[in-house]
Amino acid sequence: MAIAAPLSAAAGLLLVTAYPALAWWPMAFPAVVMALVPLAGRRFWPAVLVGLLFGATFFSVNLLFTARYLGPIPWIALSTLEALLTAVFAVPIALAYRWLPRVMPGLVGRLVLLPALVAGLWTLREQIVGSWPYGGFPWGRIGVSQVNGPFAEVASWVGMSGLTFLVVMLCAMVIELVRAGRFRDLRRAVPAAVLLVVLVALPQFPTTDAGSMRVGAVQGNGPAGYFDQRARGAVLNAQLAASAPLFGQDMDVLLWPEGGVDSDPTTSSQTAAVLDELSRRVDAPLIVSAVTERGPELFNSSLLWTADGGPEQTYDKRHPVPFGEYVPDRAFWEPFAPDLIGLIGREYTPGTARPLFDLNGIGVGLAICFDVIYDDVVWDGADDGAEVYMFQTNNADFRGTDENLQQLAFARMRAIETGRSVVNISTVGTSQVIAPDGATLAELPVDVAGHMITDVPLRTGLTPAVVIGPAVKIVLGAGSLVALLVAGLSVAVRSRRQRKTPTP
Template identity: 30%
Template structure:
């Protein structure tokens, strides 16, 4: 251990180790999907941080670990962002610097029962604040939230219906803190075990109490995945061919992926007529996705458009949250050169202004989202609260084939389904497409990146309101209260200590001796 401490004495060497430790949680996400690993993945990072000689060094370890975490979780963006991936990770990694300082503050040295109890509340709360800040769309959005690694665990999905992905992140970090204490601080193992028992008890109580979605019926929804097809005309023809093969089936809705139509349908009545003919043949409305300049306003939009037997129904949703660099370049006048070193957007897409509900055929109310938007819990929560019966996400991950991106993206729909108590249909151009029931459980199997087909799913239509939809992001608000309470207590403690310290004794008064006045002769 002494030799290891000396080896870590080099600041740069220690930073590299911190970055590698921070990258470990990536194995809990798809594609590996070692969900169980999430509960110990932060332990090496925290063990390193608690050994920091100073609070400043602990903050740097937190920063370095955050850098490693972000690069690992977003590594598939490297061909598109190139050097920008490391720059963004370095900037956002600084969000973990205060968290690193908190880890040393609570777990450094030999913490007693009081400090361990505080760590089990404050450290998960601090982690949640990091996730909250980086979830802002302008900073890249909530991709890779730690709680989303639990997308295939039924018990975790039940808890997501109570407090969303935020509650799962809080619980995962709590377990990591307790395991860190068990490994490193023998004298504090009892409070750490008590913390684990309390976490299990609270989680079990929430699991039992959480209401289950009530299935009121089923909808037959088809997903059309054409695969990798170059050119807007060829893609449209392939999607048309796959859709026409669905004609013998009784369907309620047919969903095409993101950018499935490369022309504004208002300016291409010929394409609209072909889509309307498909709707008549299959007996179902089509939800397509247009990626093109609009004829009624300037700019390029990505839009979910509903087409029925008579043509355009008038239901349209314009994507609101765009992918930085992928769909627009922040401060293009300064960073526009990014298009010359990566696959950054050559032209900025325009943003929509509001979410919408659509009335598909057979009385089915759907809430559309487009691609990146499935990472945002608040968007699906609003749609469910507004009355959506099924959530539909249109996506395209064709730029990231043979990477972890398609599976990471498809897994997010499971969390959104569990949070809202509404089935989610995740339809992509090139895979992975997936459908999840109202409890977040996978229906059937994924359409992988090698699939080129149309598949029909029996999708449950659920009613009722989950606690998460009703109460919102209450774990985040609770974490804010915990941190505010701790900061207030620390401030009061510092004030008491200042009052107790006796003032230094005043120096003895100096006697000024008068010198005799000499009179002139």
């Protein structure tokens, strides 16, 4: 433990460097190795401690942006929760290292099946963190760390969870090669070499060219933060000013970010008239975002607006942020931090509409802010016929942090995963137009007002990641847990038989 504890803590810190802003994607590999090695041979509580140290160092730095305006309490709460979940799920990995070699002691078990089980359990932990509690927060996935590397295209076949599995499996294979020794027998390296070749050589799954559409996108850089001092309509006016250079230019749609309209145009005739006039000025429909009210419920909404009035179509954010856009179990949590909880006066309702607009026969997939980190929103958009994605976000509450770049990495990986272009527009940046292969077609840097007008490629056809992605997650997550239980049961049966066998 004198070596394992600091090694685990160092692994968490090293893994942070694989994500933006540094984005040193190769660092994910030694970090995963350093996180796994201390778990080999550990019993329950030592495994918990090792996992806790890894999770605490990784998440406390990776999620530091959450403390930018609200102070240390949300940051400590979220990073502690993620670290505790990491600690809990370190135990199954430690058990895999203890049980599987006893059940399958041969080379296939040690060099292939054990790494596969370890990788599956790591992926299961990512899935749990990304779905529980209150919908989870799937930030810091190993798969997204590879967006700048040569393995990113594999995500179009198996999704981000599948890419996480393969990266961790390769790391676990290398560990077992070293533990097995006998380096002169090159046959032992064949499984790891085959997996490495697959990761490097597998091309992105091709989707079908369907032409292009001309998209105007505007980053107003207005006072869109929660605590920004602003007059009524200031964010709307900033967006209008940044849109003015687009008047008279040819385009198929004008895209604004989340929170670009700071009043509800479905209830404010004055705001609706402004959007009507803007649509006439650019001679194109608008995709804008606003908080909308329907009866007693509030929604974070994306609206398709035309000069004839709107909205013609509406998508409501499917995954409102707990303790950011609503407070789950408010009566329970408010006594712990009454001042902070009291700041969240509005309660957003999760949307149920499909994440797609039909724009003159072209399917436009949608995601609002952190929607982009949830697989279901993006995959459902592709299933429903999206030929391009338009992601709207408001990063103003995280100015001066790496949050916008980390979220942008998710947007780029979604382009690769689905084989679709992505227009990712923020109130304050960084905004990009991303090609179906993840390349940047246009960009607006952070903290500037500006616009992009881009011929954005359209694509049809579904990648395997979209078609089998849900099944891959079930097989890797639930399958690894079942495999671990079977291994544990086999060990228990063998031990019982050995106790009953009389000594000659």
